Amino acid sequence: MALAIAFYLLAAVTVGAGFGVVSSRNPVHSVLFLILSFFSAAGLFVTMGAEFLAMLLVVVYVGAVAVLFLFVVMMLDVDFAALRQGFARYMPLGGLVAGILAIEMIVVATAVATGGTPKADTPQVYGDVSNIEAIGRVLYTDYVYFFQAAGLVLLVAMIGAIVLTLRHKPGVRRQVIVDQVARTPKTGMRVVQIKPGQGIDQ
Amino acid sequence: MDAVANNFWTTPGGWTLITVAQILAVVLPLLVALAFFMLADRKIWAGVQMRKGPNVVGPFGLLQSFADLIKFVLKEIVIPDGADKFVFLLAPVLTFVLAMVGWAVIPFAPGWVVSDINVGVLYLFAISSLGVYGIIMGGWASNSKYPFLGSLRSAAQMVSYEVSIGFVIVTVILLSGTMNLQKIVELQSGGFWNWNVFGGPGLANLPLALIMVPMAVIFFISALAETNRPPFDLPEAESELVAGYQVEYSSSPFLLFMIGELVNIVLMCALISVMFFGGWQAPIDLPWVASWPPTVQSFYGLMWFVMKICFFFFLIGMVKAIVPRYRYDQLMRLGWKVFLPTSLVAVVLVAAWRVFGPGGA
Numbered sequence: 001m002a003l004a005i006a007f008y009l010l011a012a013v014t015v016g017a018g019f020g021v022v023s024s025r026n027p028v029h030s031v032l033f034l035i036l037s038f039f040s041a042a043g044l045f046v047t048m049g050a051e052f053l054a055m056l057l058v059v060v061y062v063g064a065v066a067v068l069f070l071f072v073v074m075m076l077d078v079d080f081a082a083l084r085q086g087f088a089r090y091m092p093l094g095g096l097v098a099g100i101l102a103i104e105m106i107v108v109a110t111a112v113a114t115g116g117t118p119k120a121d122t123p124q125v126y127g128d129v130s131n132i133e134a135i136g137r138v139l140y141t142d143y144v145y146f147f148q149a150a151g152l153v154l155l156v157a158m159i160g161a162i163v164l165t166l167r168h169k170p171g172v173r174r175q176v177i178v179d180q181v182a183r184t185p186k187t188g189m190r191v192v193q194i195k196p197g198q199g200i201d202q
Numbered sequence: 203m204d205a206v207a208n209n210f211w212t213t214p215g216g217w218t219l220i221t222v223a224q225i226l227a228v229v230l231p232l233l234v235a236l237a238f239f240m241l242a243d244r245k246i247w248a249g250v251q252m253r254k255g256p257n258v259v260g261p262f263g264l265l266q267s268f269a270d271l272i273k274f275v276l277k278e279i280v281i282p283d284g285a286d287k288f289v290f291l292l293a294p295v296l297t298f299v300l301a302m303v304g305w306a307v308i309p310f311a312p313g314w315v316v317s318d319i320n321v322g323v324l325y326l327f328a329i330s331s332l333g334v335y336g337i338i339m340g341g342w343a344s345n346s347k348y349p350f351l352g353s354l355r356s357a358a359q360m361v362s363y364e365v366s367i368g369f370v371i372v373t374v375i376l377l378s379g380t381m382n383l384q385k386i387v388e389l390q391s392g393g394f395w396n397w398n399v400f401g402g403p404g405l406a407n408l409p410l411a412l413i414m415v416p417m418a419v420i421f422f423i424s425a426l427a428e429t430n431r432p433p434f435d436l437p438e439a440e441s442e443l444v445a446g447y448q449v450e451y452s453s454s455p456f457l458l459f460m461i462g463e464l465v466n467i468v469l470m471c472a473l474i475s476v477m478f479f480g481g482w483q484a485p486i487d488l489p490w491v492a493s494w495p496p497t498v499q500s501f502y503g504l505m506w507f508v509m510k511i512c513f514f515f516f517l518i519g520m521v522k523a524i525v526p527r528y529r530y531d532q533l534m535r536l537g538w539k540v541f542l543p544t545s546l547v548a549v550v551l552v553a554a555w556r557v558f559g560p561g562g563a
Contacts, residue, residue, distance in 0.1 A: 002214060026286075028286075028289075028342060029289075032289070032339070035335070051319065051320060051321050052320075052321055052324070055321050055324035055325055055327075055328050056324070058328040058331070058332070059324065059327055059328045059331055062328075062331070062332060063328060063332060063334075063361075063364065064331065064361060064364075067334055067335075067338070067357055067361055068361075070335075070338055070342075070357070071338075071354070071357050071358075074338070074342050074350070074353075074354070075354070130320045132320065132321065132381060175531075175532070177532075177535070
């Protein structure tokens with residue numbers, strides 16, 4: 001019973017926060033709602049016994065991705081009145097996409113509800129190990145190529161972003177920490193004997 | 203009678219009751235200890251600068267933190283004009299709560315842990331990565347330039363150093379083979395040479411100390427950056443940003459920020475002790491300890507754990523007193539160009555040792 005209460009509470013918060021994301025006027029509030037929704041989704045994972053996925057969701061999406069969202073949204077002075085101008089024009093297309101998504105979800109939900117979870121009779125191969133180990137074993141054996149490919153895709157995206165934004169300005173003096181640390185009194189200063197009336201000969 | 207009692211504690215009501223009691227048993231001593239940690243921090247700082255530090259309230263200034271507490275609580279809460287009121291007040295609460303919930307998985311002594319979960323390390327990592335929100339929200343909601351700049355700095359800084367913290371944690375997980383903090387501590391039993399900082403259980407792993415000692419150092423420094431402590435206190439750099447994200451805060455919200463920050467620091471000290479320095483394990487296993495009653499043994503373990511926390515807190519206090527603040531680009535360089543590659547290589551080396559080294563798979 002406690003599990004059911006937890007599920008309905010978390011699900012309600014997730015959906016409510018989802019509405020908050022699209023309905024709030026302030027973009028920062030939208031991102032904060034998004035974070036709340038991620039967080040409750042992580043809670044839903046925990047109720048299903050997938051605590052590893054829940055933690056990953058929090059670490060990756062809440063801890064890193066949403067921080068960057070917030071970062072960008074706070075820096076950009078987004079004018080929502082201007083964004084809403086094209087609302088009527090994009091309405092049909094947006095409605096179409098939303099409709100297709102809703103139909104797909106209903107089809108899946110009815111299929112599960114009437115026919116039971118697909119492959120529910122699949123034997124639990126990794127029955128006694130924690131789900132970290134179970135995921136690890138599957139990820140690094142059966143799906144290792146897909147896993148590595150996903151990593152490569154991310155690497156390409158990262159390198160692309162760096163190449164697009166990296167600019168080397170010529171003539172800029174940069175700090176070279178190694179040189180600084182390697183400096184000794186001998187290379188760093190010069191002791192000069194100054195005779196009165198002569199000054200330093202440079 | 204006993205069976206009835208057992209049944210009660212397994213019902214939802216009894217379970218809730220006992221969990222709340224456990225949480226209070228952690229939080230209340232922690233908050234009291236915090237008052238003295240705060241004082242210790244100021245005293246260490248003062249000592250390095252040849253000052254006396256707080257010495258007026260109570261003997262040796264011992265009650266200074268309590269006087270500060272009363273002062274903060276009784277002051278008026280000022281909410282700046284044009285501030286986002288809800289987010290403004292939510293931010294300090296969030297910081298405080300997130301700092302507190304991390305303690306749920308910290309093993310204080312054999313069997314003494316509020317929530318003994320399988321993914322304890324990841325949980326702590328997740329909680330500490332959430333800590334940035336309190337700061338960003340506070341800085342943004344203040345509707346002021348200095349807090350905003352401070353919060354932007356902190357966002358970039360904490361996200362950067364989390365990466366190296368994550369890799370360091372992975373090396374520890376590789377050594378232990380589990381993410382359960384209680385098990386990580388149990389595996390380091392037997393003596394200080396079995397601690398993860400010296401390569402984990404067994405003398406055969408001692409060469410790993412060459413990797414794990416630098417990892418512990420990297421973790422310590424990253425923890426400083428993660429908790430916005432000097433020399434990485436750029437989010438609140440008082441000489442540049444007045445007080446960074448905290449500028450507009452007063453009274454209890456400011457107190458919550460301050461306590462939250464301090465709790466985070468002590469939590470990081472606890473985490474270093476658990477992951478690298480054996481948690482509640484004594485440095486040398488005394489044979490007669492095993493014959494003591496279990497409760498006494500638990501307190502014995504707790505004593506070692508608290509001593510280790512105090513030691514690392516002392517180190518952090520000393521760093522604050524003797525190290526000047528980093529410049530922002532130097533901070534980023536250290537995080538991305540030094541710590542990240544070093545810890546990445548260390549992960550590969552430790553993994554290789556685990557597979558090809560003695561006792562490898």
